[in-house]
Amino acid sequence: MPGGTHASQSRRRRLERVGLTAGRFGTVFGLLLLVVVFASLKPNVFPTVRNLLNILNQISLLGICAAGLTLCLAVGEFDLSIGAVATLGAVLTAGWLPHMHPILVVLAVLGVCLLIGLANGLIITTLRVSSFMTTLGMMTVLMGFSYWYTSGSGSILYSGIPKAFLQIGRGTFLNIPYLIFIMAGVLIALHVLLNHSPTGRRMYAVGGSQEAARFAGIPVKRLKLLGFALSGTLAGLTGVLLVARMGLAEPTIGDRFLFDAFTVVFLGAASIRVGQFHILGTLIGALIMGTVFNGFTLLDVPYHLQLVVQGAILIVAVTSAGLWQGLLQSVRLRSVRQTPETETTRKDPDVE
Amino acid sequence: MTLEATRPLRLEMRGITKTFPGTIACEGIDFDLRYGEIHALVGQNGAGKSTLIKVLAGIHARDGGEILIEGSPVEHLTPRLAQDLGMRFIHQELNLVPQFNVAENIVLGNPYPRRPVSGLISWGRLNRHVGGILDHLGISIDPRRSVQSLTVAEQWTVAIARALYTQGKILVMDEPTSSLAREDVHELFDLVRSLAERGTSVIYISHRLEEIFELAERVTVLKDARKVTTANVSELSLSDLVRLMVGGKPQELYPSIDEERALGEVAIEIEGLTSGDGRVVDLSLEVRDREVLGVTGLLGAGHNELADVLFGVKPSAAGRITLDGRSYRPTAARKAIARGVGLVPAERRSQGVVGEMRLWENIILAHLRRFLIDPVTRIVHRGRARKAASEQMKALQIVATGPDQEIQFLSGGNQQKAVLAKWLLRRPRLLILSEPTRGIDVSAKAEIYTLVRKLADEGSAILFASTEVEELAGVCDRVLVMRSGRIAEEVPRSELTAQRIMEACYGE
Numbered sequence: 022m023p024g025g026t027h028a029s030q031s032r033r034r035r036l037e038r039v040g041l042t043a044g045r046f047g048t049v050f051g052l053l054l055l056v057v058v059f060a061s062l063k064p065n066v067f068p069t070v071r072n073l074l075n076i077l078n079q080i081s082l083l084g085i086c087a088a089g090l091t092l093c094l095a096v097g098e099f100d101l102s103i104g105a106v107a108t109l110g111a112v113l114t115a116g117w118l119p120h121m122h123p124i125l126v127v128l129a130v131l132g133v134c135l136l137i138g139l140a141n142g143l144i145i146t147t148l149r150v151s152s153f154m155t156t157l158g159m160m161t162v163l164m165g166f167s168y169w170y171t172s173g174s175g176s177i178l179y180s181g182i183p184k185a186f187l188q189i190g191r192g193t194f195l196n197i198p199y200l201i202f203i204m205a206g207v208l209i210a211l212h213v214l215l216n217h218s219p220t221g222r223r224m225y226a227v228g229g230s231q232e233a234a235r236f237a238g239i240p241v242k243r244l245k246l247l248g249f250a251l252s253g254t255l256a257g258l259t260g261v262l263l264v265a266r267m268g269l270a271e272p273t274i275g276d277r278f279l280f281d282a283f284t285v286v287f288l289g290a291a292s293i294r295v296g297q298f299h300i301l302g303t304l305i306g307a308l309i310m311g312t313v314f315n316g317f318t319l320l321d322v323p324y325h326l327q328l329v330v331q332g333a334i335l336i337v338a339v340t341s342a343g344l345w346q347g348l349l350q351s352v353r354l355r356s357v358r359q360t361p362e363t364e365t366t367r368k369d370p371d372v373e
Numbered sequence: 374m375t376l377e378a379t380r381p382l383r384l385e386m387r388g389i390t391k392t393f394p395g396t397i398a399c400e401g402i403d404f405d406l407r408y409g410e411i412h413a414l415v416g417q418n419g420a421g422k423s424t425l426i427k428v429l430a431g432i433h434a435r436d437g438g439e440i441l442i443e444g445s446p447v448e449h450l451t452p453r454l455a456q457d458l459g460m461r462f463i464h465q466e467l468n469l470v471p472q473f474n475v476a477e478n479i480v481l482g483n484p485y486p487r488r489p490v491s492g493l494i495s496w497g498r499l500n501r502h503v504g505g506i507l508d509h510l511g512i513s514i515d516p517r518r519s520v521q522s523l524t525v526a527e528q529w530t531v532a533i534a535r536a537l538y539t540q541g542k543i544l545v546m547d548e549p550t551s552s553l554a555r556e557d558v559h560e561l562f563d564l565v566r567s568l569a570e571r572g573t574s575v576i577y578i579s580h581r582l583e584e585i586f587e588l589a590e591r592v593t594v595l596k597d598a599r600k601v602t603t604a605n606v607s608e609l610s611l612s613d614l615v616r617l618m619v620g621g622k623p624q625e626l627y628p629s630i631d632e633e634r635a636l637g638e639v640a641i642e643i644e645g646l647t648s649g650d651g652r653v654v655d656l657s658l659e660v661r662d663r664e665v666l667g668v669t670g671l672l673g674a675g676h677n678e679l680a681d682v683l684f685g686v687k688p689s690a691a692g693r694i695t696l697d698g699r700s701y702r703p704t705a706a707r708k709a710i711a712r713g714v715g716l717v718p719a720e721r722r723s724q725g726v727v728g729e730m731r732l733w734e735n736i737i738l739a740h741l742r743r744f745l746i747d748p749v750t751r752i753v754h755r756g757r758a759r760k761a762a763s764e765q766m767k768a769l770q771i772v773a774t775g776p777d778q779e780i781q782f783l784s785g786g787n788q789q790k791a792v793l794a795k796w797l798l799r800r801p802r803l804l805i806l807s808e809p810t811r812g813i814d815v816s817a818k819a820e821i822y823t824l825v826r827k828l829a830d831e832g833s834a835i836l837f838a839s840t841e842v843e844e845l846a847g848v849c850d851r852v853l854v855m856r857s858g859r860i861a862e863e864v865p866r867s868e869l870t871a872q873r874i875m876e877a878c879y880g881e
Contacts, residue, residue: 217493219485226470226481233468237482237535238456297472 047341048292048302051334052309059316066319074197080311081200082259082266085207087282087289087303089255094286094298095215096248097228098152102141103256103282105163106134107275110260112167112178115270119181131257137163138253142246160279167272179269190265200262207255212300224248225297284335285310291338309334380407383443383574384429384543390437391424398424400598401438406543411565411575413585413606416595417618417786417814422578425595426545430462431455456482458543461536465548465812467528469520476503476516479535506534510564525672526557530564537568544568545576548812550584556671556879562588580812582614583843594618619816626819627847628826632866636850637662640834641701641803643683646692652678654858656692660803665825665835667849669842671878675858676838677719680807683836684716685709697802710739713802717792717809719838721785725792728781732773733762735780736794743798765794770820786817793824804828805836810844822848842871842878854878 060068086103093100110130117126137159144155171178192199215221226234227244235241259278264270288309289302313334317327384406391399399421406412416422427433429440431450440447442458455462469478476499486498503516512530520528529549536544546565550558565588569575577589585592586606594601594617601617609617615626642659653675660666668676681687683694685703694701696712703709709716718724726735737744737758744758745751763776769790773783780788789809796804806825810818825848829835839845845852846869854862854877862877 213493219487219494222477222485222494225472226477229470229472230468233470233478233481236452236462236464236468238453239482 044341045293045295048288048305048309048338051338052305052312055309055312055316059312059319063316063319067316072315074201076308076311076315077201077204078198079315080307081198081204082262083278083281083285083310084204084304084307085255085262086259086278087285087307088208088211088300089252089259090282090286091289091298091300091303092211092215092224092255093248093252094290095221095228096224096245097231098145098245098248099156100138100141100249100252100256101153101156101279102137102159102163103252103259104276104279105160105167106137106253106256107260107263107278108167108270108272109137109163109275110134110257111263111270111274112170112260112272114261114264115178115182116170118183118186118264123183123186127261130261131254134257134260135250135254137257138250139246141253142249145249146242146245164272171270171272177269177271182264182268186265187268188265190262190267200266203262207258208300208304211251215300220244220247228298281310284331287335288338291341380409381444382406382441383408383410385441385444386425386429386438387441388438389425389428389435389440391428391433391435397598399428399435402595402598402600404593404600404603406574406576408574409569409572410591411569411577411589413577413579413589413592414595415579415582415585415592415614415618417816420595420618420814421598422595423547426462426547426576426578429455429460429545459541460543460545461541462545463529463532463536463547463549467532469528469531471521474517474519475507475514475523475531476500478520478531479503479506479516479538481535483539503534503538506538510534510537511567512564524557526553526560529553529557529561533564533568537573541573543574543576545578547578548580549577550579550581553672558584580814582611582815585614586611615815618814626815626822627844628823630826630850630866631830634663634830636664637832637834640664640697641683641836642695644693644695646679646682646694647690648675648678648682648858649688649690650678651690652858653682653689656855656858656860658853658860660834660836662832662834663829664851665829665837665849667845667852667874668836668838668855669840669845669852669874669878670855670861672840674855674878676840676855677807678858679855680716680719680805680836680838683709683803683805684714684718686716686718713799715739715796715801715804717789717796717804717806719807719811721788721792721811726780726788729779731777732766732771732780732783732791733759733776735791736762736765736776737798739795740798761798762794765797766791769794769797769824784814784817786813786820789813789817789821790824793821797824797828800831801828801833803834803836805838807838808840809837810839810841818844842874845869845874846871 056068066072086107090100090103113130113133114126117129121129141152141156141159144150145152189199194202215224223234223239224244224247226237226239227241231241256275256278260275263274267274285306286298286303288306289304290296290298292302292305293299294302310331313330314327317330382405386402386404389399389402389404390397402421402425404414404425414422414425424433428435429450431452431454434449440450447454447458470481473481480499480503485494486502487493488495500516507514507516510530510533512534514523514527514530520531523531533544549561553561565575565577577585579585589606591603592606592609592614593603594614596618638661639659640662644657646656647654652673656679658666668679670676678687682689683703685705685708688704694703696714701712703714706716722728727738730738741753744754744761746754759776765771766773766776771783771787771790771794773787780791783791809821822844825835825837837845837849849869850866852864852869852874853860854864854874856878864873864877
């Protein structure tokens with residue numbers, strides 16, 4: 022290789038690796054930083070097992086909902102209806118529980134939400150409407166339905182919910198809330214699905230390059246339907262669990278899940294496998310959200326400020342991956358000018 | 374001993390007809406393919422090649438005709454069935470999933486190896502299996518490498534390896550070399566030849582006619598939705614082939630250049646230019662009025678990047694540029710346009726045209742301000758704009774149903790002419806062309822060359838960045854050859870041959 026000493030090349034490579042790692046693990050470092058800060062400010066309350074379980078319990082529903090959204094984004098589509106589906110799931114659960122066996126209620130609610138997801142998917146794949154518009158429309162329709170459904174009971178449904186059902190949201194096993202187990206189960210199952218099953222890999226292929234997937238004979242429409250169906254079903258499950266936790270349902274109960282889940286999933290996409298939507302990232306995103314809210318609550322930071330921070334964190338996380346890329350580029354350029362003929366190494370820093 | 378005697382037919386298409394509303398795309402086309410044969414399919418854009426291939430792929434249902442695979446007729450061809458029958462299609466766009474590694478891109482669409490009990494993917498077996506296939510093909514790429522880190526040539530080999538992952542019998546390659554550097558072309562050809570020797574049948578589509586003589590045994594020429602002929606390549610010359618494609622008299626591809634004419638003032642002078650991404654390093658050159666300056670090099674040598682930097686769509690890091698005697702710092706395309714600079718970009722579909730917009734809208738896009746009704750409301754005067762666009766369409770002989778047709782439905786050559794029309798609305802001070810004839814047919818190429826020369830004769834300065842050495846030799850006044858971002862050599866008009874330029878590209 023003409024020009025460029027071996028030492029300067031290896032230094033550059035090391036720099037690039039540091040940069041890449043910083044970009045990939047930026048959110049993880051951020052999470053650790055948050056933990057350290059909160060732990061030092063509230064050493065007696067924050068870094069305790071009880072508080073950790075508290076955080077996990079708080080993010081359990083968000084984690085489930087965001088995991089569903091991750092699948093939808095993995096196939097390259099948006100689902101803006103998840104908040105409204107969660108609300109619908111909640112009001113239907115609260116509305117049906119007084120009249121039906123809880124197991125039947127849960128199955129029926131999940132079935133309805135699955136159908137809504139499928140409807141989203143069918144409209145998008147067969148009528149070729151953008152998912153953004155379709156799910157926005159679906160969201161509005163469902164919001165209207167939830168308001169109508171609860172209007173007869175003064176907007177809030179709370180009577181006739183069996184105690185046993187509330188146990189799901191409030192009970193513990195080995196002092197660990199059931200909801201954490203449910204979230205863990207969902208996340209593990211979806212992680213395995215996406216990363217280790219052919220179906221999951223094909224979903225990623227569809228999201229990564231729809232054309233490539235189509236030409237490879239992968240059933241693009243069916244996988245998109247699956248993404249929407251799972252997104253809808255898990256949003257519905259979120260609604261069911263909301264009732265179990267809160268003991269009531271009202272027509273805005275799930276709304277926040279739309280914004281929060283998107284924040285979480287995009288935080289995740291800025292982590293580890295930058296630019297890809299993946300379950301581990303979603304978990305990291307949910308942990309960041311949970312830690313921020315928990316810490317701020319302990320520090321008595323007002324809610325409006327929490328919202329400001331939540332938004333700022335998202336923007337910082339998503340742009341920082343790009344910033345690192347830019348930094349890397351300038352490091353590369355400087356070395357290119359010093360050692361002009363390093364064409365081959367410049368293109369691909371990872372190949373030895 | 375003739376080929377017919379040794380090798381039976383693997384594929385036979387008889388009288389294939391396909392019509393779309395308003396057009397006949399294929400009319401009674403016959404095509405056949407033998408075992409282990411490389412059969413080229415050529416024709417100008419719109420001649421029916423891609424429709425014929427899409428019929429074969431099961432993407433379009435045929436309106437008439439028969440398809441026989443290994444002697445047995447196939448009725449309803451679907452993409453899945455085509456796959457099952459052993460047909461593999463490699464499109465120009467390669468269709469790799471950028472996020473996936475080599476192994477996963479190769480297994481795409483095929484069954485993954487699974488673990489016995491859980492049914493989950495066995496990554497170890499997948500990597501070993503893919504590694505074995507790559508070895509068999511004589512390709513040394515780690516199956517775990519990300520496809521984004523591969524060169525274009527390596528990406529093609531991955532696409533081919535995918536096609537052969539499950540015993541592809543018929544390989545259809547559409548313009549495989551349009552984005553390949555010359556040295557990689559030979560590597561690809563070796564691979565294709567060795568596949569054919571082992572019995573794979575190959576349908577090879579290319580606009581680079583020289584390649585057909587290097588690679589194919591037979592060639593089928595299509596023109597205006599019909600088959601002109603199928604012939605053994607050895608019995609044809611390049612000009613025969615061009616004549617068959619164009620029809621009628623042989624067409625002169627390159628315009629004549631008046632070597633005696635005087636060049637004008639220096640239009641643009643560049644000193645020590647380094648691009649922000651380091652692809653162009655410490656480059657100096659000048660282009661005069663009435664001059665067509667070629668810039669070339671192997672793929673990635675920096676000539677296409679130079680075009681982008683000069684138009685302000687890629688940042689520059691150092692250097693001084695003087696345009697018309699005044700300092701020129703292109704930091705955005707808008708500023709370049711204001712100084713009378715135009716660019717015909719390398720990536721037509723993503724950078725040159727807005728597919729869903731009408732033809733006239735595309736043509737006036739860079740000059741909207743000239744068509745405002747008044748400066749306050751800033752409403753575009755449709756009538757005037759359409760009229761101006763229509764005049765350009767007429768002048769450049771753009772074939773379309775009218776100025777209101779969406780540009781995405783035009784052939785590549787006509788789209789490219791519309792891109793040029795955009796800059797011809799106002800005579801450009803400096804016109805930069807980056808791979809202006811990539812993937813377009815022979816007659817559109819000839820028209821573009823003529824147009825470029827005409828513009829130069831009318832006083833514009835032209836920077837012609839291209840990887841096609843033949844066209845550089847045919848169109849330019851002199852050619853700068855770049856290697857690794859720097860100018861390595863200047864080839865003057867008197868020495869300008871394709872051979873000479875190509876030698877300079879390889880260097881030393």
